[in-house]
Amino acid sequence: MPPKPKQKILMVAPEAAPFIKVGGLADVVGALSKAVAERGHDVRIVIPWYAGMRHVSEARPLEDPLLIVKLGGHEAYARVWECPLPGSDAKCYFLEHNRYFDTPTVYCGPSGDETDNGYRFTFLSRAAMDLCHHLEWYPDIVHCHDWATGLVPIYLNTNERETPLGRAASVMTIHNLQHQGWFHRRIVDYAGLPATVFRQDGLESMGEVNMLKGGLYHATKITTVSPTYAREIQQPEGGCGLHHLLRYRAGDLIGVINGIDMEEWNPATDPLIPANFKAGQMKGKAECKAALQRAYGLNVDPSQPVYTVVSRLFDQKGLDLLAAIGDRLMEQMHIQVAVLGTGDAGLEQAFQDLAQRHPGRFAAHLAFDNELAHLSVAGADFLVMPSRFEPCGLSQMYAMAYGTLPIVRSTGGLADSVEQYIEGEGIGTGFRFDHPTADALYYTMGWSCATYYDRPKELAKLQKNAMQADFTWDQSAGIYEDIYGWALDARRAAFSE
Structure with a gap:
């Protein structure tokens, strides 16, 4: 079998281990990025710079650190920091914007609650797009993680369609369908997206913006974190109101079970336990x-x-x-x-x-x-x-x-x-x-x-x-490598029509 072509992959996520973690999503972003980079791909991660993040001592501002973020009707700014993903060739970019991210909590803004999350994660999605232009680095694949990045596939299909970034395929991963990102429709104007995406193109749900729904509607390929869950979420009892959409996209929905980081979770080497052991030596x-x-x-x-x-x-x-x-x-x-x-x-x-x-x-x-x-x-x-x-x-x-x-x-x-x-x-x-x-x-x-x-x-x-x-990431990373290839083929076919 010929080697798979090397790809440029951008991970956009609200959290990533080891820098900041709320749940398993952060572990997946960090470990999958590391595993895919080990296969020779150019992997870069974009997350906000939150207060009190860990493992950022090596972070340095970009040579030109001021990023202009082009939102609806106005521009905002972010300072961009660059840092290696520990133990990996993958690279991380942190977006410093105190109005939204000067807080140690991922899903509560500086105001102390979730009321501005629609604006916070719209800013993240738009800034991730503008960062690619700023760097003049255009990924083959943009891998989006959960509702907080749901606007990214929409940007790729609308505002960015005719730019060099528009040829990037998008992969949207559902980590937990229960969390969907519901916000007032004014988010569409704030994002600078065409008004048609609300009523006609999948973003609207019960009169409000549903970020995850929009991302699932527009993504080139959809993944979720186990094969059984991929089947469960297509049923009314497991679909959290989105089962019809997921059935519609069933041909592009793939369940890939997560792996675990065996450097952190290994009984033979774990420094946090009083005695190490392994199979056969218990x-x-x-x-x-x-x-x-x-x-x-x-x-x-x-x-x-x-x-x-x-x-x-x-x-x-x-x-x-x-x-x-x-x-x-x-x-x-x-x-x-x-x-x-x-x-x-x-x-x-x-x-x-x-x-x-x-x-x-x-x-x-x-x-x-x-x-x-x-x-x-x-x-x-x-x-x-x-x-x-x-x-x-x-x-x-x-x-x-x-x-x-x-x-x-x-x-x-x-x-x-x-x-x-x-x-x-x-x-x-x-x-x-x-x-x-x-x-x-x-x-x-x-x-x-x-x-x-x-x-x-x-x-x-x-x-x-x-x-x-x-349960290492190697097998799952190989499946994602295939999915990236399928997504890119589908995106290229869409542009050739």
């Missing part, structure tokens, strides 16, 4: 388990299985199901549970109450703590992830890399990444259930508990299977 995992129990105030007991949660505490994650069965688990199973995360106040209180009723056996640490997250994944026997929907999920992959078996609902990327245990055969990498009910979770945790106590040899086989699963 002594260090026992040390991590004891350290986990001490960190959470659980009884230090190597004989009891530890179930952990590392998650945001929101309805999507299904953790109300765990809260509902917490007392029953403590009364009827010899297990320990450790919860790490923040979110819904009612859920936080429910887990605190369980910890008070069952000291030494149920614990909740209601904060974000990266070091404790690594220890929780490394030291636990099982990870509980009963999501109502999960576009991809990364925690289950981190867990498997550390020999911690996931207990998941069969949805989205969880169904694609966790192979169901077949009792008696030692096949599988975790435990799955179908229905988002408290009983389904309870009985699946009971199944895992019985396996822990009654079939330890099979449990060890499942751990080995999980640790040998390949």
Whole structure:
């Protein structure tokens, strides 16, 4: 097979690891950019410069740093900084514009709320276009990430159509369809887009601008973060109101499961855990388990299985199901549970109450703590992830890399990444259930508990299977490489008509 042609790829995103991160989107942008750059492509990332970003000590202003951003009826300005993506040949550009981005939070502006997000991310999308002209660097592919960049494909099909940038193909990735970017229609004027894009060309939804809808309508190709999620979002129950559009674009919609950064999440080298280990040499995992129990105030007991949660505490994650069965688990199973995360106040209180009723056996640490997250994944026997929907999920992959078996609902990327245990055969990498009910979770945790106590040899086989699963970005990056090629072919064909 001849080598694939090298391409110029621009990633436009609201966040990117390791600079600033709210969720998995940032991890994907950073890791995918790195993996694609390793294949020889010229990859560049554009994100805002937020207050308090990390790993920017090497950032330097461009030689000509003042960028003119051509918005509707007026011009604005941004100062552009350049920085290498750590550990990669990819390059990052940061857009400094204090009116919108002088804040340490990605999705809340300097005003402290989300009221100006339509303007903030319109500015990002328009500035990304103007930066290409400023640099006289024109990508083959513009890869847009989620609703915050939904105007980019529209710009490419309208204002930029007859410019050198207009021949770039666009790829729009849906990280979570639930978040769509709804704003007042005045955003169209602020963006300087033709009025026709509102009513006729996909941007309008229920009288308002829907940024994600517009991006999906105009993108050359659409991806989402797992094959199962790509099918789920074409159905009314999973489509968040956009299932008709996604069915219409089904021929251009491709599900590609995310990978994980094995430099950060590797039990053999992880500096954040007290002892390293790998498949076939698991002594260090026992040390991590004891350290986990001490960190959470659980009884230090190597004989009891530890179930952990590392998650945001929101309805999507299904953790109300765990809260509902917490007392029953403590009364009827010899297990320990450790919860790490923040979110819904009612859920936080429910887990605190369980910890008070069952000291030494149920614990909740209601904060974000990266070091404790690594220890929780490394030291636990099982990870509980009963999501109502999960576009991809990364925690289950981190867990498997550390020999911690996931207990998941069969949805989205969880169904694609966790192979169901077949009792008696030692096949599988975790435990799955179908229905988002408290009983389904309870009985699946009971199944895992019985396996822990009654079939330890099979449990060890499942751990080995999980640790040998390949969740690196290399395979997924190869699929994206193909998608970029298909998108570019389609764009060129459109211009030749």
